[in-house]
Amino acid sequence: MQIAIIGGGITGVTTAYALARRGLDIRLFDKRRYAAMETSFANGGQLSASNAEVWNHPSTLWKGFRWMLRNDAPLLVNPKPSWHKLSWFAEFIAQLPKYEQNTIATTRLAIKARKHLFAWAEAEGIDFDHVHRGILHIYRDRTSFEHAVGSP
DSSP: EEEEOOSSHHHHHHHHHHHHTTTTTTEOOSSSSTOOOOOOHHTTTTOOOOGOSSSSSHOOOOOHHHHHOTTTTSSSSSSOOOOOHHHHHHHHHHTTHHHHHHHHHHHHHHHHHHHHHHHHHHHHHHOOOOOOOOOOOOOHHHHHHHHTOOOO
16 A cells, blocks of 8 residues: 655654554655755754643634734734634634643643654664753743743
């Protein structure tokens, strides 16, 4: 069986690797010259399972409106309406009450994925200059800080 994987970011590459290890014939396609030059590139190779907070929080809605006015926003949304975009926003808003539950589930998945990646790297003898120092977060206001630490 031949399988085509479209996208050479972390998800595409690791999926291709896992399927190839199972003996499948994999073709990985990416529009860029090298792997991980789009979304994965923007994350800078960050392996931060403890930073897996979901975006479905009320504060993200307000940030999103402000971001629409910036070209360097972490999330770019074209304000032109479409049925697909409206249904996506409706699903996003429907998940707001499940923010904490979804963040916990996502973090658990990220921790498992990180352990899996480290096991692969060890099994294949890959040294990728991993550093175990954590991430420095800088908060510009008290509200953002309190949200990050879970204060009421």
